[in-house]
Amino acid sequence: MGVIRGFRDLEVYRMALRSAHQIFEATQEFPQEEKYALTDQVRRASRAVGAMIAEAWARRRYEKALVNKINEALGEAVETQAWLDHARMCAYLDQETYGELDAAWQSIGAMLNRMIQRAPDFCKPAVPKHDFE
Numbered sequence: 001m002g003v004i005r006g007f008r009d010l011e012v013y014r015m016a017l018r019s020a021h022q023i024f025e026a027t028q029e030f031p032q033e034e035k036y037a038l039t040d041q042v043r044r045a046s047r048a049v050g051a052m053i054a055e056a057w058a059r060r061r062y063e064k065a066l067v068n069k070i071n072e073a074l075g076e077a078v079e080t081q082a083w084l085d086h087a088r089m090c091a092y093l094d095q096e097t098y099g100e101l102d103a104a105w106q107s108i109g110a111m112l113n114r115m116i117q118r119a120p121d122f123c124k125p126a127v128p129k130h131d132f133e
Contacts, residue, residue, distance in 0.1 A: 004122075006057065007053055007054040007056075007057035007058075010053060010057070011111065012053060012108060012111040012112060012115065013050055013053045013054065015104065015107065015108055015111070016046070016049040016050040016053060016073075016077070016108050017050045018104075019046065019101065019104040019105060019108065020043075020046035020047045020049065020050060022100075022101060022104070023042055023043060023046045023080070023084075023101060024043060024046075026087075026093060026097055026101065027039045027042060027043060027087075027092075029092070030087070030092050031092070034092070038083060038086055038087060038090070038092070041083050042080060042083035042084065042087065045076045045077075045079040045080040045083060046076075046080045046105075048073070048076040049073045049076045049077050049080070049108065049112075052069050052070070052072050052073035052076065053069075053070070053073050053112075055069050056068075056069030056070045056073065056115075057122075060122050060123050061123070062123070063119050063120060063123045066119055066122060066123055067116055067119050070112055070115050070116050070119075071112075071116060073112055074109055074112040074113065074116070077105050077108050077109045077112060078105075078109060080105050081102055081105045081106070081109075084098060084101055084102055084105070
């Protein structure tokens with residue numbers, strides 16, 4: 001793990017942000033009648049992951065708070081996959097797009113699981129660098 005100065009340095013955050021945008025792009029083609037149903041649900045779930053990672057980072061002073069928020073992000077990532085399953089079953093996504101999106105969210109989930117397992121590494125206080133060293 002390299003130097004992480006903020007949540008934007010976390011690869012899992014960057015991947016979730018990219019994947020949520022890909023979902024946004026893909027859902028623009030969904031039928032109008034799905035606007036307040038499937039489209040809204042999959043967009044909200046996917047966008048929530050990045051927001052929860054950011055919030056977890058802000059709360060990392062307390063390991064249990066970090067783990068709780070990352071666990072919630074994991075739940076939203078898996079929910080995103082469930083909504084993608086529905087979109088595929090309704091033929092709103094072709095197999096290739098579905099496969100790419102599902103694989104990305106599977107990876108995001110695995111990364112979130114590793115963050116939970118390595119929570120103490122994220123909660124260590126930063127070592128201040130002094131000019132006189």
